[in-house]
Structure formats: C-alpha cells, structure tokens
Amino acid sequence: MKSTVMKKTMYFFAVPALLFYLTFWIFPITKLFQYSVTDYNGYAQSFNYIGFDNYKDLFSGGTLGNSISNTLIYTVVSVVAGNLIGLGLALLLNMKIRGKGFYRSISYIPTLFSAIVVGFIWSYVYMPDSGMIATFLDKLGIPNDNLNFLGSYSTALYSIIFVEIWKNVGTTMIIFLAGLQTVPNDLLEAGRIDGCGGWKLLRYVKLPLLATSITINTTLSLINGLKAFDFPFIMTNGGPGTSTNTLIYSIYKMAFTEQMFGKASALGIISFVLIIAVTAVSVLLMNRKEVSA
Amino acid sequence: MKTRTKKRTGAMLLALMFTLLAGCGSGNNANTAANSANATNAPEASAAADTTAGAKKVTLTMMVSGTKAPDGQDFALDIMPKLVKEKFPNVTLETSKLPDEQYFTSIRTKLASGQGPDIFWVFPRNASLGVLDMAKAGYAADLSDLTFWDKISQGAKDDMSYEGKPYGIAGGLDYLGVYYNQELFKQAGITEMPQDWTSFLEACQKLKDAGITPISVADKDPWFLQFGMYQIAANVVYPDEMDFDSKLQAGEKSLTDPKWVDTISKMKELYDKGYVVKNSLGLGSAQAAQLFVDGKAGMIFDGTWDYATLTAKGAADFTRGFFSLPANEAGQPTYVSAATAAGFALNAKSENLDIAKEVMNYLFDGQSDLFKAWTESNNSISVYSGVPLNHDLFKEVNDSYLNNGKSVYFPNQMWPTGVAEEMEANFAEIIGGRKTTPEQVTQAMDKKFKELWKN
Numbered sequence: 001m002k003s004t005v006m007k008k009t010m011y012f013f014a015v016p017a018l019l020f021y022l023t024f025w026i027f028p029i030t031k032l033f034q035y036s037v038t039d040y041n042g043y044a045q046s047f048n049y050i051g052f053d054n055y056k057d058l059f060s061g062g063t064l065g066n067s068i069s070n071t072l073i074y075t076v077v078s079v080v081a082g083n084l085i086g087l088g089l090a091l092l093l094n095m096k097i098r099g100k101g102f103y104r105s106i107s108y109i110p111t112l113f114s115a116i117v118v119g120f121i122w123s124y125v126y127m128p129d130s131g132m133i134a135t136f137l138d139k140l141g142i143p144n145d146n147l148n149f150l151g152s153y154s155t156a157l158y159s160i161i162f163v164e165i166w167k168n169v170g171t172t173m174i175i176f177l178a179g180l181q182t183v184p185n186d187l188l189e190a191g192r193i194d195g196c197g198g199w200k201l202l203r204y205v206k207l208p209l210l211a212t213s214i215t216i217n218t219t220l221s222l223i224n225g226l227k228a229f230d231f232p233f234i235m236t237n238g239g240p241g242t243s244t245n246t247l248i249y250s251i252y253k254m255a256f257t258e259q260m261f262g263k264a265s266a267l268g269i270i271s272f273v274l275i276i277a278v279t280a281v282s283v284l285l286m287n288r289k290e291v292s293a
Numbered sequence: 294m295k296t297r298t299k300k301r302t303g304a305m306l307l308a309l310m311f312t313l314l315a316g317c318g319s320g321n322n323a324n325t326a327a328n329s330a331n332a333t334n335a336p337e338a339s340a341a342a343d344t345t346a347g348a349k350k351v352t353l354t355m356m357v358s359g360t361k362a363p364d365g366q367d368f369a370l371d372i373m374p375k376l377v378k379e380k381f382p383n384v385t386l387e388t389s390k391l392p393d394e395q396y397f398t399s400i401r402t403k404l405a406s407g408q409g410p411d412i413f414w415v416f417p418r419n420a421s422l423g424v425l426d427m428a429k430a431g432y433a434a435d436l437s438d439l440t441f442w443d444k445i446s447q448g449a450k451d452d453m454s455y456e457g458k459p460y461g462i463a464g465g466l467d468y469l470g471v472y473y474n475q476e477l478f479k480q481a482g483i484t485e486m487p488q489d490w491t492s493f494l495e496a497c498q499k500l501k502d503a504g505i506t507p508i509s510v511a512d513k514d515p516w517f518l519q520f521g522m523y524q525i526a527a528n529v530v531y532p533d534e535m536d537f538d539s540k541l542q543a544g545e546k547s548l549t550d551p552k553w554v555d556t557i558s559k560m561k562e563l564y565d566k567g568y569v570v571k572n573s574l575g576l577g578s579a580q581a582a583q584l585f586v587d588g589k590a591g592m593i594f595d596g597t598w599d600y601a602t603l604t605a606k607g608a609a610d611f612t613r614g615f616f617s618l619p620a621n622e623a624g625q626p627t628y629v630s631a632a633t634a635a636g637f638a639l640n641a642k643s644e645n646l647d648i649a650k651e652v653m654n655y656l657f658d659g660q661s662d663l664f665k666a667w668t669e670s671n672n673s674i675s676v677y678s679g680v681p682l683n684h685d686l687f688k689e690v691n692d693s694y695l696n697n698g699k700s701v702y703f704p705n706q707m708w709p710t711g712v713a714e715e716m717e718a719n720f721a722e723i724i725g726g727r728k729t730t731p732e733q734v735t736q737a738m739d740k741k742f743k744e745l746w747k748n
Contacts, residue, residue, distance in 0.1 A: 039747075042401055042405065043401045043402075043404055043405040043426075043430055043432070044426075044429070044430035044431075045405070045430075057744070126575075127575060127580070128572040128575040128576070129572070145571070146571075146572075147572075148572040148574060148575040149575070150513070150574075150575055151512070151513060151572055151573070151574030151575030151576075151725070152574065152725060153722075153725045153726070153727060236513075237513070237514070237515060238718075239513070239515055239574070239718070239721055240512070240574045240721040240722070240724070240725045241718050241719065241721040241722045241725060241727070242718050243725075253714075256397065256398050256401075257397075257421070257710060257711065257714055258710060258711035258714065258745065259401075259709075259710055259711070260711070260745070
C-alpha cells in the first residue's frame with residue numbers, strides 16, 4: 001500500500017533512535033528483571049539464580065509494607081495539598097493586582113533550585129535549638145524545647161512532605177495559571193449575566209475548564225510523590241528509624257549499603273508495577289472528567 | 294522507474310547514515326578509550342606518549358575515602374602525588390578522595406565495570422567494602438611480595454588478610470573511646486575517673502545535676518550510635534567469650550543472646566536517664582562535635598580518627614581527655630575497643646600492578662619523605678614498628694592496650710554489611726520514644742544477620 005503521507009523507506013530513519021532506546025533503556029530494564037531472581041551483590045561477577053526468594057522475602061519482611069505506606073502518605077498529601085495550594089496561588093495571581101509579575105516570579109523561584117540545595121536549606125530551617133524556626137520562636141518568647149521536626153517519629157515524614165510541596169508548588173501554579181488564561185472571557189461574562197457569584201464561576205465554569213491542567217498537575221505530582229527519594233536521602237537518611245523510608249530510598253539502601261542488588265531489583269520491579277498501576281488508574285479516572293471549551 | 298529511484302535514494306541515504314553513525318560511534322569509542330586511559334591508565338595510551346625517556350610513562354590512579362584535611366596540604370590529594378613524582382619521575386599519580394558513602398557507591402561501581410583505580414581504600418575483615426569481600430571477588434591483589442611486612446604488626450596484617458595472605462595494608466589502629474572535657478568534669482565535682490558502669494552513670498548524674506549535658510550523640514547520622522554501642526559490647530559481650538562472632542557465624546550463637554540485649558539496654562539507660570543531649574535525633578555529627586568543642590557537653594563518644602575535629606578550637610577553651618567507656622562490672626577490667634583502620638589495596642586487574650607495588654614499598658620503607666609525611670598526616674595509631682604515638686591524648690588508652698592486651702575489635706567487622714544499619718534503625722525507635730524493647734532490636738539484628746550471612 002502506498003502511503004500518501006510518508007514513504008515506507010523513511011521508517012528506517014527511526015532505526016538509530018530505536019537502537020539507542022533499546023540498548024540504553026529497554027535492555028537495562030530487562031537486566032533488572034534478570035537480577036531480581038538472583039543473589040547478585042552489585043560487584044562480584046558470580047551470582048546464583050534463586051528463583052522468587054527475593055520476592056518472598058520482601059512480602060514477608062517489614063520493609064515493603066513500611067515503605068509502601070510511607071510512599072503513599074507522601075504521595076497523597078503532596079498531591080492533594082500541593083494542588084490545592086497551587087490552585088489557590090494561581091487564582092490569586094490571576095487577579096488584577098499590582099506587581100503580579102513579581103509575585104509570580106517569587107512563587108516560582110523554589111522550583112529553580114536543585115533538590116540538594118533545598119534539602120540542605122530546610123535541614124537548617126528545621127534544626128532544633130539553633131535552626132530558623134527555633135530561633136524565630138525564641139524571639140517571640142515561645143518555648144521550643146521539644147521542637148524536633150526531622151528527629152521525631154510523628155513529624156519527620158510530614159516535615160519533608162512540606163518541603164516537597166514548597167519546592168514544587170511553583171510548577172503546579174504555572175500550569176494552573178496557563179490553564180486559567182485559556183478560560184474564554186465570553187463564558188465568564190455569560191456566567192456573570194446569569195447571576196453567578198465568584199464561587200459559582202469558579203465551581204461551574206473555571207474548574208471544569210481547568211480539568212486538563214488538573215489532570216496534568218495531579219499526574220505529575222503523583223509520579224513525583226511515588227518516586228520520592230531526594231528529600232529523605234538528604235534530610236533524614238530515611239530516619240528516625242525507618243519512618244521516612246520511601247520505596248525508592250529503600251531500594252537505594254538495599255542495593256548500596258546492604259549490598260543486595262538482587263533483592264533491590266525485586267523491590268524495584270514491585271514499585272515499577274505499583275507506580276504504573278496507580279498512575280494508570282488515576283489518569284483514566286480524570287480523563288473522563290475533562291471537557292473542552 | 295520513479296519509485297525505484299526514490300527507493301534507491303532512500304537506501305543510499307540509509308547507508309550514508311549508518312556510515313556517519315559508525316563514524317560517530319568509533320569516534321566516541323576512541324574518546325572513551327582515551328578517557329578511560331586517563332582514568333585507569335591503560336598502559337598502551339601512556340606508553341605511546343612516551344618516546345624519549347628510557348622508562349615508560351605511567352599514570353597511576355588512586356581513590357581513597359574521607360574528607361579533605363581542613364587546613365594545609367592533604368596527604369592523599371597533594372603530598373603523595375608530589376613525592377611519588379619526585380621518586381619515580383615517570384609515574385604520575387592521580388588521586389581523588391570522596392566522603393565514605395559516596396566512596397562506597399562509586400568504588401563498587403568502578404570495580405564492577407572494570408574501571409577500578411590502581412590503588413584504593415579497603416576496610417578490615419567483613420566491614421563494608423571489607424578486604425574479605427574484595428579479595429574473594431578478585432578485585433584486591435595478593436600483596437604477599439611487598440617488602441615491609443615484617444614492620445607491620447601481626448594483628449593488623451591478619452585483619453587485612455584473606456586465606457592467610459595479605460590483601461590490604463592497614464593504615465593503623467583505631468580506638469573508640471570517650472573524649473571528655475576536664476574542666477566540666479571538675480566543675481561537676483567528678484574527682485575520680487569512672488572505672489565501671491555504675492561509677493560512669495554516677496559521673497553522668499553529677500554532670501546533669503550541675504546543669505551540664507553529659508553526652509553529645511549525633512543520632513541524625515545513624516552510624517554515630519556505633520561509637521558508644523561497640524564500646525559497651527566490648528565489655529559486655531566479649532570478655533568471657535572472645536570467639537562469640539565465630540560462633541555466631543557458625544550458627545551456634547545468635548544476636549538475640551542475653552549479652553547483646555544487655556548491651557542495648559545499657560545504651561538505652563543513657564537515654565532513659567536523660568544523660569544524652571535532648572533531641573539527639575535532630576543532630577548531625579558536625580553539630581554534635583560542635584556541642585562538645587563549644588564546651589556545652591561533657592563527653593562525646595568517638596574514635597581516634599576524629600581527633601582533628603574534636604580538638605579544634607570552639608567557643609570554650611578546655612583540656613580534653615580520652616578514656617575507654619567503662620561498661621564493665623565493678624572489679625572487672627575495662628576492655629578497649631580497638632580495631633585495625635582502613636588502608637591501601639591494589640587493583641588485581643590493573644596493568645600497572647607492579648609499579649603500584651613499588652610505590653607501596655616506597656611509601657612504607659620507614660625512612661623516605663613520603664613515609665614521614667604519611668605518619669605525620671595519619672590520625673590512626675601507627676602499626677608500623679618504631680613509629681611513636683602521634684597524639685598524647687591517646688596515651689592512656691594506648692598504654693592500656695599495649696600493656697594488658699584487653700581489647701575487642703568493632704563487632705561490625707564480623708557482620709555482613711546491613712546488620713549495623715538494622716541495629717541503628719531499630720534503636721532509633723527507642724530514642725524516638727517508641728515502645729521498641731532491646732529484645733526487639735536484637736531480634737531485628739539477628740534476622741538481618743541470618744538473611745545476609747552466606748558461607
């Protein structure tokens with residue numbers, strides 16, 4: 001069959017890219033599957049195939065459950081809070097206020113820093129006794145003896161989630177802001193003529209039209225949350241105890257400190273499946289709600 | 294006809310593209326080869342460069358772990374390359390130094406991908422990146438034919454040996470102990486140094502009553518816990534059972550042994566009674582050291598390797614002391630926690646193994662400038678015969694080690710990597726006020742040990 005769009009020979013031009021993709025992306029992933037059924041330790045070139053023992057160990061041990069629950073808390077809180085704050089900011093900065101550009105830049109700045117920098121800055125903000133928050137409370141005369149954000153079991157996870165949100169809210173806001181620019185003025189006017197107040201305009205006109213942005217933002221922060229690694233790594237080392245161990249951090253620890261690459265690969269595959277499943281379900285759910293102007 | 298031309302053009306384009314790509318590819322390969330020559334010194338590349346000088350030009354690479362010396366010249370980074378060049382004009386030594394964690398990760402990757410440096414840093418026995426693992430995996434070279442083995446103490450040599458042959462050159466001997474502030478001790482009315490656990494607790498209580506934080510511990514860095522824990526274990530687990538770990542490895546003993554429960558409980562006691570700085574889970578090692586140096590805490594558990602940090606000038610001027618944590622019962626001797634320090638190993642797969650061995654022979658010849666610079670910069674206690682003790686602070690502990698020989702190595706050197714981490718993670722739950730018991734900590738350690746131990 002003769003295509004009117006493209007000559008078939010042109011498909012060959014995809015070969016180089018495809019080759020690269022296969023060697024540097026697909027091949028390593030299949031290696032991961034291979035390692036997940038071995039006791040490979042990461043450096044000795046001899047290893048044994050041990051069947052599904054790694055998976056059995058993971059499902060019977062505590063690490064998997066603990067890190068999945070930490071990751072899910074991390075994800076849910078950062079998705080929900082991050083998007084609400086981002087949307088709020090976008091709505092505020094979409095109003096006719098003086099110095100709008102300045103405020104928009106300010107809220108976007110945290111996004112520009114690398115996670116390492118942000119992690120270090122916030123470690124100092126959270127530090128007991130001499131950290132920024134503690135010093136500030138001191139100035140106000142509020143006792144802060146037991147303030148230990150990163151060192152206490154009940155607050156460590158939420159403290160790093162807060163930093164995650166702080167860093168990413170700029171991106172979320174920009175996407176919502178762009179979405180708000182696409183809401184046609186005539187629809188808003190029509191709404192006003194029909195007697196809508198601010199809340200009703202938001203609820204029935206703006207939000208449905210923002211559905212695409214919501215999908216993008218939710219998916220992005222969902223994936224971000226499920227992949228959480230940087231902040232536990234920099235700020236808490238997964239601690240205290242294992243209270244901020246996320247899936248990816250557990251994989252790192254298992255592979256590089258405990259030298260169990262095999263088991264870490266198995267955990268990698270489990271999280272791979274989990275991330276795909278969660279993302280797919282949420283994208284499907286949200287796609288249904290999208291409308292177009 | 295027309296289509297055929299098109300097809301031909303397509304095919305030709307394709308062929309052309311492959312040629313181009315191939316060109317690219319080989320260009321890249323050449324580049325990588327050159328790079329890896331720089332990094333690992335494939336001798337061909339260096340040999341090709343040399344035409345005039347009689348001796349072959351060689352670039353040796355070396356990677357060690359640690360942090361750069363805070364002031365002046367760093368031995369590995371600055372001094373050693375210079376002095377090696379003076380002695381062997383044809384040898385260029387390229388060195389790099391990484392913090393422990395990064396070093397562990399990158400050296401394993403480099404070795405596994407065949408890009409390992411010629412000289413690298415290994416740890417004794419079974420420790421993380423321990424000499425046993427490295428020798429077994431075939432990365433560390435057999436060093437039996439080096440010339441200076443009769444000058445190195447037997448214990449240090451044994452700790453770096455695999456199946457009776459040395460695979461690493463120990464950098465020295467390290468003690469774990471308690472650095473303390475003599476002025477604060479006087480201020481709190483502690484006149485006699487504690488000799489056993491009860492009197493140690495009393496001393497802590499006196500400090501606390503005087504409004505001084507007794508002990509500074511950096512629990513935000515989980516590994517810091519080991520500095521106290523292993524000293525307690527040295528006095529609780531090992532005194533009447535020095536072969537505990539051999540039995541453990543043979544499966545005759547387990548880490549849930551009452552003696553380990555007792556060890557963990559003693560550590561817990563320090564926290565329960567409020568002797569450890571509050572919010573220790575939020576303190577990193579640098580901050581904990583700062584508390585001690587600033588005179589805000591009476592003691593800190595640490596090793597000889599942190600001498601420079603802990604004797605740095607802080608907000609307060611005071612005299613430091615160093616003793617072994619007396620976790621023993623009254624009337625029993627205190628055991629010193631002492632272990633062979635990390636040291637040099639040579640890459641068995643290196644093309645320049647012979648030259649690297651010559652450099653090592655020169656470094657440890659006992660008289661060269663390089664040897665002198667090495668002993669000066671080394672914070673560990675020397676295991677090389679005839680080298681005097683480097684810091685007077687350690688004299689007491691060192692004498693007790695040399696004279697009565699009551700010492701125990703660090704337990705994690707006999708554990709697979711991961712067990713100590715498990716201990717730290719579970720003990721953190723105790724510090725954090727969770728309802729974890731010492732028994733549960735030992736159970737977790739034992740489970741991890743059984744999972745990781747393969748022999």
